[in-house]
Amino acid sequence: MQDQENQEVSQQSPLDAAIADAATEAAQAGAGQAGVPPSTAEMSGQSDLEAQLSATEAKLAEMHDAFMRAKADAENIRRRAQEDVTKAHKFAIESFAEAMVPVRDSLEMALKVETQTVDAIREGVEMTLKQLSAAFEKNRVLEVMPQAGEKLDPNKHQAVAVVPSEQEANTVVTVLQKGYMIADRLLRPAIVTAAAPK
Numbered sequence: 420m421q422d423q424e425n426q427e428v429s430q431q432s433p434l435d436a437a438i439a440d441a442a443t444e445a446a447q448a449g450a451g452q453a454g455v456p457p458s459t460a461e462m463s464g465q466s467d468l469e470a471q472l473s474a475t476e477a478k479l480a481e482m483h484d485a486f487m488r489a490k491a492d493a494e495n496i497r498r499r500a501q502e503d504v505t506k507a508h509k510f511a512i513e514s515f516a517e518a519m520v521p522v523r524d525s526l527e528m529a530l531k532v533e534t535q536t537v538d539a540i541r542e543g544v545e546m547t548l549k550q551l552s553a554a555f556e557k558n559r560v561l562e563v564m565p566q567a568g569e570k571l572d573p574n575k576h577q578a579v580a581v582v583p584s585e586q587e588a589n590t591v592v593t594v595l596q597k598g599y600m601i602a603d604r605l606l607r608p609a610i611v612t613a614a615a616p617k
Contacts (some may be wrong), residue, residue: 518554522547555599563598563609565591575600577608584614 529543555561563575571578571589575598584592591611598609 515554515558515560518557519551522550522554525550559602560606561600561602563600563605563607565594565609565611567591567593571611571613575605575608576611578611578613580612581615582612586614588614588616590614 525543525547529540529547532539565572565576567590568586569591571591576591577598579595582592584590586592590613592614593612594609595612596610599606
């Protein structure tokens, strides 16, 4: 029987032997401490840990509350920004429309006049054009009206013909139609003729 136990022990791996030794030491240490009341130092350490735990829990709750408030604020800001963008798209033309209403009123009033004279019509058209120019200026609709001899700018000018001229090549000879820009964006290029290379 003893020989059989020795054989089993010799067949154990070093890892199994180490685990068995550790288990034996733990059992002996536990048996030695059974029934011994905890010391004052152990109780003090336990109360310190409990105090740290409660302080950490309080700080965690405070940080969670701050996080939830910040998240709600960010959501409100995002929602308001989205509403502002939607309103901007919907009412982007409002300012321009306000400026154009008097122009339409002037044209309608001109058509109601029974006896028209050439001078009265011309005067009415000039006044209406002034209103229209003011509406364009207010809404930053700017004319693109290049001068003869100005260098051709493909970002603002569209040359529909190249004509022989005494001017330098690729310069504006005549403007056939004004162009317009809205602030820095081209609305319509100026239609021009350009000088041919010599």
